Amino acid sequence: MTRRSAGRAALRLLAWLPVYGLLAGSAAVVMFPLYMTVVDSLQPIAKFLTFPPDFWPHTPVWSNYRAAMTSIPMPRYMANSLIMATVITVGEVVTAALAAYAFAFMRFPFRTPLFFLFLSTMMVPWEISIIPNFQTIQRLNWLDTYQGLTVPFLATAFGTFLxxxxxxxxxxxxxxxxxIDGYGDLRFLLxxxxxxxxxxxATLAVFAFLQAWNQYLWPLLVTNDPNMRTVQIGIASLQSEEVQRTNVVLAGTIVALLPMLVLVIGFQRFLVRGLTAGALKG
Amino acid sequence: MSGEATVGRRAGSRRAQAIRQTVAAAPFLLPSLVLFAVFVFYPLVRSIWLGFHATDPFGRNEVWVGTAQYHDVLTSSDFRHSLLVTGQFALYTVIPATAIGLYLALLSHRRLPGIVVFRTIFSSTVATSVAVSSVVWLLMLNPSVGVLNYILGKGGVPTESWLTSPTWALPAVAMTTVWMNIGFATIVILAGLQNIPEELYESARVDGAGRWSEFLHITLPGLSPTLLFVSVVGVIFAFESFGQIQILTQGGPLGATNVIVYSIYREAFLHYNIGLASAQAVVLFVIVLLLTLLQFGVARRWVFYR
Amino acid sequence: MRRLAALCAVLALTLAAGSGCGSGGVRYSHGRVEVRLWHSMSGVTGDALKKIVDGFNASQSEYTVVPIFQGGYADSLKKLVSSLDTSSMPALIQLDDIELRFMVDSHAIAPAQDFVDADARTPGSHPANLADFEPRALDYYTLNGKLQAMPFNLSGPVLYYDRDVFAQAGIDHPPATLDEVRADAQRLLLRNPDGSLKRNGIALSINGWWLEQMMAKQGALFANNGNGRQGLATKVLIDSPAGIAVLSWWQEMVQSGLATNVGTSGLQSLLAVVTGKSAMAIESVSALRAIVLALGPASARLGVAPMPAPPAPDNSGGMVLGGAAMWIMKDRPLAEQRGAWEFLKYATQPQVQAQWHYDTGYFPVRVSSWDLEPAASLHRQYPQFAIAHDQVVRSPRNLATAGAVIGPFTQVREYEQTAFEQVLVGGKTPQQALATAAKDADRAIARYNRSVR
Structure with missing residues (x-):
């Protein structure tokens, strides 16, 4: 009997084999660019001058990573990105929760027109605000500051709506x-x-954090001081600074990617669960 | 509250109530409203104003030039081309990313030993930013030493100078964007799948529905809000895409990847024509506004009267 | 309520942490005047610049130069323009040659000439010996009778070629004209057994600079009014026979398969030669040092020759020696400007420039640097560097080789680039493409000239 059930289990596994094949194949395709980046980040520079490319680092050059870390102040850039993304995330969640509460639970004059006014900001393409916002930040002398990086993004119509x-x-x-219990609005909200x-x-926060972390054009415009650069600008700057040392650029890219990768792997279940709990319905 | 209120007093108390309500709601709304006023509505007005003025490259010597710059933008074939490229880019990124995300989510939405590993791998590209994915693909796409041409060559497919060909540059940039976005799409669609009640499938199985019919009649309708969300976010991403263009192609070749953000950026920050760039942005705004109103009209027919 | 207040406080604190500086006063670091230098030197050249900066900082105790890499020249300029009238402006910025007119029109710079003159009036100062500077570089950066910026890294395009492949094909000298390139390319083609191309003749990248240089080599002006040096330039002359000759050759080479178009990104053409996919390439001399370092001993097979071009009538043509220069910003406090000038004098000393040439491949700005070590031994070890030099000294000094001065030159280059693309992949004739580019360029120049008046 146990033998028969073991046989059935094996049979079931055999039936799943094509599925595993598909899973593994898809995983390989998805991971391939990152795999090649890791391989190439360990190659000596001369390898980039030869064809065909190598799929395995036969003589890994670990010093590429040291070169990447000394070429640009990576920890500083990471800290800047982290501060920027955290402030924007907290700001968006707070302002959106407050406004959403007012629209959902409070009565006040012009509630519907105001709600549409909020929604209308989604129709204003982000492109149109780049130049005037840049001029505003410039006039406030907020270039190279955290407020210059974050304040324009602290409110979100999308988040309010959600x-x-x-x-x-x-x-x-x-x-x-x-x-009846005499709760004030703020106490009820909190x-x-x-x-x-x-x-x-949580969904809004994750979304806001990812978007903020990945910002590129705005930090490019408002930071001149290398101490204020974010990771994204750091990689682009490394890319042009080390244009002749591709391996070093790739090593820097891997270093910049690692924290987010760890975050995503660690929170993968949570990410899906946060979205599952009905956040997208309604 | 009060029993015998005259009409006048009632109107007065209503006004008082309105004031009380406004005072109560203000702290909740003002943070957002102030930020929107400064960073959304003021820029809108300011851009329209800038579009009517020309300055020297350093932002000085402002002179009124009337509608000349708007006229330039509306008659410019480059601008029309940029609009087209932006639309194409949205198409090339949103549809494949949603489709691949759907495929990966369906594939990994099973109870199998070790499935978590695959889910994590499929959603891992959500960790890659635009700069990371551009740098990664820049090397893959290199015509001389890139691995893509090597693999294609092995497979007997003609190789390409991906980023310098007017035909292939936009698809190549779109491909890096799709790769970057499939992680997000997979996560969201996986969540959407888990929201579909298991009972629906069970009753379908009792009715003897096939897998395909199950997919068509349960999975797809159940996922429709999720898929809509993924594609709407994808379109927003596409309209804001800048980093991959800047790193991979700088809008070229022959404007093949000159999406509207890059075009405005180039006019404002490389050619130093702030007025002309603002006029472009305003025209884009009007187009988006018209499209949204159109969509709204269509959606109202669909949604409200159902 | 309290929790929210605490949150707001945290938010406010985080924001305030970033707003350190704000005033436009003199920057100090460790008691020395801090001179910020925005530059675009990357990789090998970035390391070499760092060496010069370290040398200067150690040589005196009044100033500290802080080098800040700001991406390419265009990125750096964009940041400069956006930081005008703010405290994030640097005292010194390195920009490429074509920004000459633009920088002068900004009224934000202090001409180098002013510092030269001030040194001459000040007893006991160590004035820069302009007589020993490369005269072609001084020509380039002189506008309105004044030396506007300090030439720093001089470069020019050269022909790189695979010596082994040339030897196998029995070609004993590199081509000097475009016709010779075509003839050599035909002999250098290599096919796979299946008939597909294994190696083509020359890898060509798209860059307006090649067109400008090849026109100067024909002794032709790029812009009217004496290349914009006798009066404000109002028109570009790229649709002249000199320009059309260059683009026609380009089109013919690529369409016949003798050349491969590698697009706009630099170094791709050199990569094609190094990986054996092409026999020749045209690229800036500034790539030489990096490629020699990367290849090691194998670099012996990489030959260097003057950039080929259509021949000029009666030797009137030559190379434009621009490269890049350092600009002093006049809105920074005088102490920082003086520090910037002291640094520039140090950085252009013959010995420093000889080392700079050795480290990077850029031409030294001092004539006497060529005979100093380590430049001299470099030329013995790699004759390629010396060959590149020949095309400098053989260039006559006239309006064509002084180079064009145009306000919106970056934009004009984009139109040149578009003309290349139109011809190579857009199906236009060189005449059509250059006429369109000229029209677009002239409009941009008119708009610019109107706005700065």
């Missing part, structure tokens, strides 16, 4: 009960609405 939809799905009775909306807030 959270309002979620808040509206919460039972109205909660609000009535809170009113002690009832926020705990019930963790998933939606």
């Amino acid at each position: 959270l309002r939809q979620h808040f509206m799905s919460l039972p109205r009775e909660l609000k009535d009960a809170a009113d 002690s009832v609405v926020v705990p019930l909306s963790r998933a939606a807030l």
Whole structure:
């Protein structure tokens, strides 16, 4: 009997073999560019002057990584990116939660027109604001500062909309009960609405963080001081600074990628779960 | 509250109530409103104004030039080409990224030993930024020593100078963008799949539905809000794409990858024609506005009257 | 409520942390005046510049030069323009030759000439000995009768070729004219057994600089009013026979398969030669040092020759010796400007320039540097460097070789580049493409000239 069930298990596994084949094949294709980057980041420079390319680093040159770390102040760039992305994320979540609460739970004159005014900001393409915003930051003497990097992005119509939809799905009775208990709006928001909306807030936060971390044009425009550069600008700068040492550029790229990769691998289940909890419905 | 209120007093109390409500709501709304006013609405007005003025390259000697710059933009074939390229770029990135994300999500949405590893791999490109993925692909696409041409050559496919060919440059840039975005698409679609109640599948199986019909009648409709979300975000990303263009092609060759952001950036920060760049941005705004209103009209028919 | 207030406080603190400086006063570091230098020297050349800066900082105790890499010249200029009237402006910036007119029109610079003159008036100063400077470089950066910027890294295009391949084909000297390139390329082609091309004659990248240099080599002006040196340039002359000759050759070479078009990114053409896919390439001399370092002993097979071009009537043509120069910004405090000038005098000393030439391959700005060590031994070891020098000294000094001065030159180059692409992949004739480019360029120049008046 045990032998028969073991046989059945083996048979089932055999049936799954094509699926595993597909999974492995797809994984290989998805990972291939990164794999080649790691391989090439360990090659001596002379390898880049030969064809065909090598698929394995036969004599790994670990000093490429040291060269990348000394060529640009990578830890500093990482810290800048982290500060920038964190401030933007916190700012977006706070401003969006406040505004969404007002639209979902409060009564005040011009509520609907105001909501449409919020939504209308999504129709203003980001391109149109680059030049005037740059001039504003310049006039405030905010070039090369964290406020120059972050303040223009602290409010989000998209996030407000997302959270309002979620808040509206919460039972109205909660609000009535809170009113009877004499909760103020802020207390109700913080002690009832926020705990019930963790998933939606997390989704917004992840989305905001990724977008902020990946910002490129804005940091390129508002930072001149190398101490204020973000990782993204750092890689591009490394790319042009070490144009003759491709291996070093790739090593720097891997170093810049690692923290985010660890974050994604560590939070992979959480990322999906945060979205599963109904954040996108409504 | 008060029992016998006259009409006048009632109007007064209503006004008082409105003021009270406004005062209560203001702290919640003002942070966003102030930021929008400074960084969205003011720039809009300012851009329109800048479009009517020309300056020297250093932003000095501002002179009124009327509609000349708007006229230049509207009659410029380069600008029309940029709009077209932006649209194509959105198409080339959104559809493949959504399709591949759907495929990878469906593939890994199973209970199998070790599936978590594959899910993690499929979503891993969400960690790559635009700079990382551009640098990674720059080497892969290199016509002399790049690995892509090597593999294609082995397979007997004619090789290309990907980034210097007017035909292939945009697809090549789109490919790096798709690779970068499939991680995000996979994560979101996986979440969407997990939101579809298992019972729907069970009852379908009882009715003897095939896998294909299951996919068509349960999975796809269940995923539709998710797929809409992924593609809307993809379009927003596409319209803001700048880094990959700057690193890979600088808008070339022959303007083949000159998306609208890059075109505005070039006019403003490489040619130092702030006025002309602003006029481009304003025209783009009007186009997006018209498209949105059109879409809104269509959507209202669809959604509201159903 | 309290939690929210705390959050706001954290937010405010984080933001405030970034706003350190703000005033436009003299920058100090460790008691010395800090002179910020924005530059575009990357990789090998970046290391060499760092060496010069370290040498200067160790040679005196008043100033500290801080080199800051700002990407390519265009990136650096963009940042400079956006930082005008703000405190993030540097005291010294390195920009490529074509920004001459633009920088002068900015009214934000202090001409180098002013410092030369001030030195001459000040007893006990160590004035720069302009008589020993490469005269062609001084020609280039002199506008309105004044030396505007200090020439620093001089370069020019050269022909790189594979000596082994040339020997196998029985060709004993590199081509000097475009016709000779075509003839040699035909003999250098190598086919696979299946008939496909294994090696082509020459790898050509797209760069307006090649067109400008090849026109100067024919003794032709690039812009009207004496290349913009006798009056404000209002028109480019690229649709002249000299320009059309260059682009026609380009088109014929690429379409016949004798040449391969590697696009706009630099160094790709050199990579094609090094990997054996092409027998020749045209590239800046500034790539030489990096490629010699990367190849090691194998670099012996890499030959260097003057850039081929259509011959000039009665030897009136030659190379434009631009490269890049250092500009002093007049809005920085005087102490920083003086520090910048002291640094420039140090950086252009014959000995320093000989080392700079050795480290990078750039031509030294001092004539006497050529005979100093380590430049002299470099020429013995790699005759390629000396050959590149020949085309400098053989160039006559006239308006054509002084180079064009145009305000929106970056934009004009883009139109030149478009003309190349139109001809190579867009199906236009050289005449059509250059006429369009000239029209677009003239419009940009008119707009620019109007705006700066």
